[in-house]
Amino acid sequence: MRYGVVIHGPEVIDSGIAAKVLDELSAAGEVEATIGGAMGVAALIDAGLEGRVSVKGRQLVSDALVEMDRRCDEVVLLNASKTPASGQAFGRMVVSRVINRLKVPLVQIDDGFYISWKPTVSAGTVALIRSMGLREAPRSIVPEPSPHRRTISGVEIGENVWIDGIVIGKAIDEVVEVQLVKGELAFTGLEPKEHGIAKLNIQDLSRAIIRSGSVRRTTGGGGSATSAGDRIILIDHRAEDALFRGRDIKAAVAVGDDTTCIATSLLSRLGVPVIGIVDGDEDGICMDRQAAEGSIRLVLHPGNDDQLGALVREKVFRGQDEIEYMGTVGELTTRIRYLAGDKLRAAYR
Numbered sequence: 001m002r003y004g005v006v007i008h009g010p011e012v013i014d015s016g017i018a019a020k021v022l023d024e025l026s027a028a029g030e031v032e033a034t035i036g037g038a039m040g041v042a043a044l045i046d047a048g049l050e051g052r053v054s055v056k057g058r059q060l061v062s063d064a065l066v067e068m069d070r071r072c073d074e075v076v077l078l079n080a081s082k083t084p085a086s087g088q089a090f091g092r093m094v095v096s097r098v099i100n101r102l103k104v105p106l107v108q109i110d111d112g113f114y115i116s117w118k119p120t121v122s123a124g125t126v127a128l129i130r131s132m133g134l135r136e137a138p139r140s141i142v143p144e145p146s147p148h149r150r151t152i153s154g155v156e157i158g159e160n161v162w163i164d165g166i167v168i169g170k171a172i173d174e175v176v177e178v179q180l181v182k183g184e185l186a187f188t189g190l191e192p193k194e195h196g197i198a199k200l201n202i203q204d205l206s207r208a209i210i211r212s213g214s215v216r217r218t219t220g221g222g223g224s225a226t227s228a229g230d231r232i233i234l235i236d237h238r239a240e241d242a243l244f245r246g247r248d249i250k251a252a253v254a255v256g257d258d259t260t261c262i263a264t265s266l267l268s269r270l271g272v273p274v275i276g277i278v279d280g281d282e283d284g285i286c287m288d289r290q291a292a293e294g295s296i297r298l299v300l301h302p303g304n305d306d307q308l309g310a311l312v313r314e315k316v317f318r319g320q321d322e323i324e325y326m327g328t329v330g331e332l333t334t335r336i337r338y339l340a341g342d343k344l345r346a347a348y349r
Contacts, residue, residue, distance in 0.1 A: 001029030001122060004068030004075040007053060008035075008061050008090075010043030012080035012111075014218035021078055021109060021128065022052055028124030032072060034064050037209075038240035038266055039216045045269045057244050060207065062097040069102045074122050077108040082213065084113055086154025088137060091115055096145050097206065113137040147204040152176045155212045160283050161190055163200060163210050165240045167258060167283045169193045171212060180205050193283075199237050215240070215262060215286050226271040227292070232332065233322040236309050239263045245322070246272050251294070251329045253316070253336065255309030257282035260297060261289075268292045273329050275336060277312070279305040294329050298337060299346040311339050 003025045012018050025031045033052060035044060036059035044050055056064060061077070068075045077094065081087030087110040095106070095117050106118040107125055114134045121129075152161065155171045162168060163178070173189030180186075185197055202208055229248040235241070236255040239262035246252060246267045253275045254260040260276030265288040267274055273294030279302050300308060316335060317323050325332065337344060 001074070001124060002072045003029055003031045003124070004072030005031060005033040005053075006035075006061055006064045006068055006075065006077050007033060007040060008077065008079045009037065010039045010216045011218045012078050013040065013043035013047050013049065014216075015080055015111075017080060017109075017111075017132075018053075018078055019047065019049065020132070021076065022049075024128045024131065025076070025124060028122075028127070029073075032068065034059075034068070036060065036064060038243040041243055042266055042269055043216070043218075058209075058241065060209075061094050065094070065098050065106065066101050069098075069104055069106075072104060074105045074107075074125060075102070076125065077106065077117075079108060080111045080218075081154070082156075082217070083154045084110075084137065087111065087113070088115065088140060089151075089153035091117065092140050092143070093145075093150075096143050109134065110137075115139055145206040147206050148180045150178045150205045150208070150210055152178070152210055152212055155189070159212045160214075160285050161210070161212045162196075162285060163202065163208050165209070165238045165262070166199050167193055167196045167285060168200070169196070176212070178205060178210065214284070216288060219288070230324050230326060231322055232317075232325040234309075234313055234317050234320075235259055235263050236306075236313070240266065242266045243269070246270050249322075250325060251275060251332060253277065253312060253332075255312075256305055258285055261286040264291045264295055265289070268295075275329070275333055277305050277308050277336070277340075279303060295349065296333055297348045298333075298340060298344060299348065300340060300343045301345050304340075304343045308336075308340055308343065312336055315339060 034054045036056040091108045105121050107121045108115040115137045159171045160167045169190040169192040176189040229250050231249045233252045239259040242263040243266040251273050254263040255277045257278045264274040268290040271292050273292045276297040279300045
C-alpha cells in the first residue's frame, strides 16, 4: 500500500499531528509526503521533519493532490483548521478543483474530524482515524471553481484578510467574498486596504492563495542555522517566497512592516540576516519575532518605506531582485541608512 500525504499549513505540524500520521501510515505501508507554502516549511524545519516531507515551494494543494493521485494508492489531505466550518470549506474548495481528476480514495484528516471525499479508504487509514478519535463529517456539495469569485468562510471579525501574502483589508463579517470584476477586485464583508490591493495583479481567483488571520496560529521551536553566500536579495512583496529564495545568501533587504516581519521570521530558520525598511504600520499577521544574528529594522517616518525601497532597488540592486554583493552586511546597512537620510527615525536590532 502506498500512501500520499499532502500537508497544508504549519498548525498541523506544530500540533504533532503530522508526525503521528506519518508514523502510523508508515507502519501500514509506504508513505510519500509533500508540503507547499513557506510557513508550513518553516514548521517542518522547526519540527525536524525535513527528511520525511518533500518541499514543493508555493505549489497549490490541489496540484499536489493530483500528483499524489497518479503515484499512490490512497491520498490523505492533512490540515488543522481554525473551526470545523472553515476546515470543511477549505476541503470543499480544494476538492472542487480536482475531484474529476482523482482516481484513488481521498480523505481529509483535520482537527477533530475527517471527511472521506472519495471513498473507500483503506484499513490502515481507518485504523489511524480510530486511534485519533476523529468524528466523521459529511461530504458537502462540491461546487465548480470560479476564476471570478471566492468566498472565505470561518473568518473572525477584525481579522486581516490577505491574498498571496499581501494584506488586503480587515474582515467586517464572518464571511468575506472576493470578486474579480473586469480585472478589478471587489469585496463584501471587508474593509479594504487600498495600499495592499494596489500591489496585486490577480487574473484567476481560483489560483490565488487567500487566507485570514495570522500567517501561523501556532508556534514551534526555531532553528539555529548559519548562512553563507555572496548574493543579497530584495523582498518588497510576497514575503513568504523568502524561504525559497533565501538559501546560501548573505542577507535580505525587506520593504514594509509585515513583509519584514514575515521574511525575518522565515529566514531566521536559514540563519540569514534581514535589513528591514519599515515605517510602523504593521498589520500584525506574523507573531513570530525570531531573527538571525545581524538583522536590523530601519524605522522611517510614516509613509516613506516604499519610497526608500524603490531607491534601494535603483541604487543598490541596480533595478534587480538580487545581486552579487562582496561587502559585509554592516556595510550594506550603512549604505541604506545613508540613502534614508533624514527620513530615518530609529534603528532596532
